[in-house]
Amino acid sequence: MARTKTRTPTPAVAAPALTTAQVKAAKKKAADDIKTFLEDVCSFNDDAAEAIVDDQGYSDLDELCRLDDKGADNLCSILRKSQTGSAGVVGGHQISNLAQERLKLAIFALKHQKRVSREIDLSTMTKESILQLDQQRQMEKTFTNKLNGYAQATFKDLALRWCLNSLNTGGASKAFVLLMPCARTLFRRTRMMTPPKTIPPSMPR
DSSP states (O other), X not given: OOOOOOOOOOOOOOOOOOOHHHHHHHHHHHHXXXXXXXXXXXXXXXXXHHIIIIISOOOXXXXXXXXXXXXXXXXXXXXXXXXXXXXXXXXXXXOOHHHHXXXXXXXXXXXXXXXXXXXXXXXXXXXXXXXXXXXXXXXXXXXXXXXXXXXXXXXXXXXXXXXXXXXXXXXHHHHHHHHHHHHHHHHHHXXXXXXOOOOOXXXXX
């Protein structure tokens, strides 16, 4: 019988390690990309975008994605405050409400890209592309189930959202059928959250 030759698999060639200079260059490019993103997409001015990246340390996407709406509000509040340094009192940065709200929506868009396993390329994200996710963001704010910073819709969340949409579009009869279980659930939660009334003991006759 002829012998079958077994071939030893060729080991994968490891990628060469980056030099210190290459690592620094990559970090600088990532920081510059975030500054450009904050200016062009979120409408921050140059000084505010530089302060977010350089002074506050949001120089990579992982740190930026850890922010939630409250964190974004706190960040903008810190940047607006005046600071006292060796040169005296330095005025805070001018940050419009539009830029603050765009930052929240941009962070949501970045998180959305990560959870659907898409590679994040800031150069392809525009104001128009993140504005398309505004309705999705507003809807997820109503979800009650949270997991690792992401909103997870339960059946009742989706049913309630469908009911509201149906009422807005005139489908009242269909909405009523699904709205009843949601109403019962909300009623039960309200009763559970309301502390029981203390009934005073009856006086002896």
